[in-house]
Amino acid sequence: MGDILGLVGKRLGLGLVILFIISIIIFFMVELLPGDIAQAVLGQGATEENLAAMRKEMGLDQPAIVRYLGWLAGAVQFDFGSSIVTGKAVSAIIGERFVNTLFLAAYAAVIAVPIAIILGVIVALLRNSIFDRVANVATLTSISSPEFFLAYILILYFSIKWGMFPSNAKISDGMTLADLLYRTFLPALTLVLVVVAHMMRMTRASIISLLASPYIEMARLKGAPPWKVIVKHALPNAWAPIINVVALNLAYLITGVVLVEVVFVYPGIGQALVDAVSKRDFPVVQACCLIFAATFILLNLAADVGAILTNPRLRHPK
Amino acid sequence: MPKKKEVLLKIRNLKIQGYSDEQWVDIIKGVDLTLHRGEVMGLIGESGAGKSTIGAGAMGYARDGTRISEGSIEFDGMELTTATEAERRALRGSRIAYVAQSAAASFNPAHKIIDQHTEGPLQYRLQKRMEAQEDAMDLYERLRLPNPKEIGFRYPHQVSGGQLQRAMTAMAMSCRPDLIIFDEPTTALDVTTQIEVLAAIRDIVEQFNTAAIYITHDLAVVAQMADTIKVLLKGSEVEEASTEEMLSNPKEEYTKSLWAVRSFESPQKHRPKDGVPLISVKNVDASYSAGPKILNDVSFDIYAGMTVAVVGESGSGKSTTARCITGLLPPSKGEILFKGTPFPPDYRNRSKDQLRQCQMIYQMADTALNPKVRISEIIGRPAAFYSGLRGAALKNRVDELLDLIELEPSQYYNRYPPELSGGQKQRIGIARALAAEPTFIVCDEVTSALDQLVAEGILRLLDRLQDELDLAYMFITHDLATVRSIADEVVVMQHGRVVEQGPKDEMFTPPHDPYTDLLLSSVPEMDPNWLTTLLEERGVDNIGDAATAKL
Numbered sequence A: 001m002g003d004i005l006g007l008v009g010k011r012l013g014l015g016l017v018i019l020f021i022i023s024i025i026i027f028f029m030v031e032l033l034p035g036d037i038a039q040a041v042l043g044q045g046a047t048e049e050n051l052a053a054m055r056k057e058m059g060l061d062q063p064a065i066v067r068y069l070g071w072l073a074g075a076v077q078f079d080f081g082s083s084i085v086t087g088k089a090v091s092a093i094i095g096e097r098f099v100n101t102l103f104l105a106a107y108a109a110v111i112a113v114p115i116a117i118i119l120g121v122i123v124a125l126l127r128n129s130i131f132d133r134v135a136n137v138a139t140l141t142s143i144s145s146p147e148f149f150l151a152y153i154l155i156l157y158f159s160i161k162w163g164m165f166p167s168n169a170k171i172s173d174g175m176t177l178a179d180l181l182y183r184t185f186l187p188a189l190t191l192v193l194v195v196v197a198h199m200m201r202m203t204r205a206s207i208i209s210l211l212a213s214p215y216i217e218m219a220r221l222k223g224a225p226p227w228k229v230i231v232k233h234a235l236p237n238a239w240a241p242i243i244n245v246v247a248l249n250l251a252y253l254i255t256g257v258v259l260v261e262v263v264f265v266y267p268g269i270g271q272a273l274v275d276a277v278s279k280r281d282f283p284v285v286q287a288c289c290l291i292f293a294a295t296f297i298l299l300n301l302a303a304d305v306g307a308i309l310t311n312p313r314l315r316h317p318k
Numbered sequence B: 001m002p003k004k005k006e007v008l009l010k011i012r013n014l015k016i017q018g019y020s021d022e023q024w025v026d027i028i029k030g031v032d033l034t035l036h037r038g039e040v041m042g043l044i045g046e047s048g049a050g051k052s053t054i055g056a057g058a059m060g061y062a063r064d065g066t067r068i069s070e071g072s073i074e075f076d077g078m079e080l081t082t083a084t085e086a087e088r089r090a091l092r093g094s095r096i097a098y099v100a101q102s103a104a105a106s107f108n109p110a111h112k113i114i115d116q117h118t119e120g121p122l123q124y125r126l127q128k129r130m131e132a133q134e135d136a137m138d139l140y141e142r143l144r145l146p147n148p149k150e151i152g153f154r155y156p157h158q159v160s161g162g163q164l165q166r167a168m169t170a171m172a173m174s175c176r177p178d179l180i181i182f183d184e185p186t187t188a189l190d191v192t193t194q195i196e197v198l199a200a201i202r203d204i205v206e207q208f209n210t211a212a213i214y215i216t217h218d219l220a221v222v223a224q225m226a227d228t229i230k231v232l233l234k235g236s237e238v239e240e241a242s243t244e245e246m247l248s249n250p251k252e253e254y255t256k257s258l259w260a261v262r263s264f265e266s267p268q269k270h271r272p273k274d275g276v277p278l279i280s281v282k283n284v285d286a287s288y289s290a291g292p293k294i295l296n297d298v299s300f301d302i303y304a305g306m307t308v309a310v311v312g313e314s315g316s317g318k319s320t321t322a323r324c325i326t327g328l329l330p331p332s333k334g335e336i337l338f339k340g341t342p343f344p345p346d347y348r349n350r351s352k353d354q355l356r357q358c359q360m361i362y363q364m365a366d367t368a369l370n371p372k373v374r375i376s377e378i379i380g381r382p383a384a385f386y387s388g389l390r391g392a393a394l395k396n397r398v399d400e401l402l403d404l405i406e407l408e409p410s411q412y413y414n415r416y417p418p419e420l421s422g423g424q425k426q427r428i429g430i431a432r433a434l435a436a437e438p439t440f441i442v443c444d445e446v447t448s449a450l451d452q453l454v455a456e457g458i459l460r461l462l463d464r465l466q467d468e469l470d471l472a473y474m475f476i477t478h479d480l481a482t483v484r485s486i487a488d489e490v491v492v493m494q495h496g497r498v499v500e501q502g503p504k505d506e507m508f509t510p511p512h513d514p515y516t517d518l519l520l521s522s523v524p525e526m527d528p529n530w531l532t533t534l535l536e537e538r539g540v541d542n543i544g545d546a547a548t549a550k551l
Helices: A002-032 A037-045 A048-058 A064-075 A090-125 A130-144 A147-161 A177-183 A185-210 A214-221 A226-255 A258-263 A269-278 A282-309 B051-057 B085-091 B113-117 B119-123 B129-142 B161-173 B191-207 B219-225 B243-248 B253-260 B318-326 B352-357 B375-387 B391-404 B422-435 B452-469 B480-486 B514-521 B530-538 B544-550
Strands: B007-020 B023-036 B040-044 B066-075 B096-099 B179-183 B211-216 B228-233 B236-242 B279-287 B293-302 B307-311 B333-338 B358-361 B440-444 B472-477 B489-494 B497-503
Touching: A002 A064, A002 A282, A037 A048, A037 A282, A064 A282, A090 A130, A090 A185, A090 A226, A090 A269, A090 A282, A130 A185, A147 A185, A147 A258, A177 A185, A185 A226, A185 A258, A214 A226, A214 B096, A226 A282, A258 A269, A269 A282, B007 B051, B023 B051, B023 B066, B023 B211, B023 B236, B040 B051, B040 B219, B051 B066, B051 B179, B051 B211, B096 B161, B113 B119, B113 B129, B113 B161, B119 B129, B129 B161, B129 B191, B161 B179, B161 B191, B191 B219, B191 B514, B191 B530, B211 B219, B219 B243, B219 B530, B228 B243, B228 B253, B236 B243, B236 B253, B253 B452, B279 B318, B293 B318, B293 B333, B293 B497, B307 B318, B307 B480, B318 B358, B318 B440, B318 B472, B352 B358, B352 B375, B358 B422, B375 B391, B375 B422, B391 B422, B422 B452, B452 B472, B452 B480, B472 B480, B489 B514, B497 B514
Parallel strands: B040 B211, B040 B228, B096 B179, B179 B211, B307 B472, B307 B489, B358 B440, B440 B472
Antiparallel strands: B007 B023, B007 B066, B228 B236, B279 B293, B279 B333, B489 B497
């Protein structure tokens, strides 16, 4: 077990280093943009004196490196400064929205991951059959359609024609969980359709790639029925690539949902990011980017750890 | 030995086809086979003879990409070719079991050994889990596995190769089948471990009066195991006879040629009286990163134009020594001298001229040659890199090299490795090493993946090249027959140390170091009573790992 902890520790340390590098990139990319926050705030009314005074007030006259360190020191305590549009603390603006995004992502993941893996196992078992082809075409179709298009199709049928689910996923504080799940069903379903194909195809591919292994032939020659060969003998050795794809898709569910949130008017972090970009609200943009980067890193870390834990050679050293 | 003559397996005119180049071609061309209860039949032949395909066919199983196209397979009165898949599957594991070549690859890495063992009995509802586990432990004990009560609860990677192979035999026995197919069960093992597995298999087959088909390319092994031997060539039967008769009086020319293999012996050369060795390994210690010491004070000399065979079990440090000489693994202590002057330990610090002196030929030509690169480029690259040849000069050099390895240049110049046979690929590997114009070549188990007849061709070629180009070889092998045919001097290694070294004629005459003795006496001989005699001399508890441990 000591080995595993060491490996995990190493990966975690590496993740922190990457996050640090990303924070530098994010901060200085925003620096590179023409104009600065003072100009953005003052807009049309920017005169030389106003600008100078504003810069002094916001600390913009200091060298970039000093401001970066100040920003970083705040960021590690979840203090990302305050919005230049509303003046509210950035963490207050995105905190609640991030929780909403996480909720929607979790909702979609809880449906999508089991479906994808079970479907993947079934198509691996029935490979090259009609079912395999239909499942492949269907999931490929859903992955190749843009998510806003999928979203509108779903709205057309589920809410307009059949009236089963609301098209507007606006949520408020006092709602019960059942109510929340009902209101956010369509955006969750859209996301499920987008991510299932990728995970299912990886499950199928990584199982099939193992079918030529001697231990699979051995299982067959021991008289194990086909489903058992797949589920008991192939799947336990196929986890590593599957977990990686699952992690990438979970990251997508958190960071790539902008369009879906906009279509369904869902108050998530994607919408906040779009608003902030259009209003040049740099502190919010920076904070969102940093959160997205951290999400990616954490999920990949989780995938690495998962892959390590499913490898019996690492779990049970000699 | 008299056995009950009740027919268990009857194969008639079996034809199996394989799919290649978009069409079905016959790989088994009408083979008959009759096996009685309790009888052991040896199937021998070179690779591609169809031994394993027939073995799988006897279970009514066609591997992926093959199909049983014609003939009948009758197992205990049941016709397998017309049975449903479910009926055939119900026989597998319960009445016909299979033991694969590589136990390490054929045990599922994700499950404990005993869980894989009990899978059959549980599936066929023969035993409850606890009973099946008890039975497994009993079988482990009969097969003389260490800690029979505990070993099954380990994962496959936690157990050694020889032990895994015995655990796999135990697994095959789990449902007490009538027939077991042994598909080259000892080919991947060291000679010292092989004996242990052979003795265990023979014992258990006798104890339960199980019939067996024993597939191997090693005649000496099959002589120990089988009652009758069937010789196969390219999917057809050559001849079949009882083991004694087959050994003493083979009828067909092909069988005789198999028996006569290894007649090749290169005349032994001796060290020059005075002179500096070409390569000198001096007190070398080495380890991989922070791991344990792999080499411990290894020293030996290789003189120009001579062949030094380095023998020992897997893990004894043979290949690691080669990596130290070529500079791939800088030694942690000691040094490598070339004509008396030290070589920089790391290959990155060696000059082009130093690098060209040591070349490698690998065991698996399949993986050592890039399948997507033309032969001309594989051989041409080192020629261009070391000698700066270009254009017509380079082409001439490649042609010359192909001539040297006895492949027609115009025919092979533009081909890719997958289009060649195993022996031809190994020749390309040799040409690539020669392209650098070295004085010294490391041959790392270059013949172990090849059939005996092909291997002999490679040995002859290497011997000829040595005489023509005055090359020195370090010949890494675990096969003592190879040593006998090509070596001038022998170095025996065990646990990263040199146990014994000297000229070949001395090494093959007693007295020996006890380990060398063990190694030599473990090589199977054609005498069908060899194993029995050896077991009587040494006792069952004094073979394989046990004997090695006592040294």
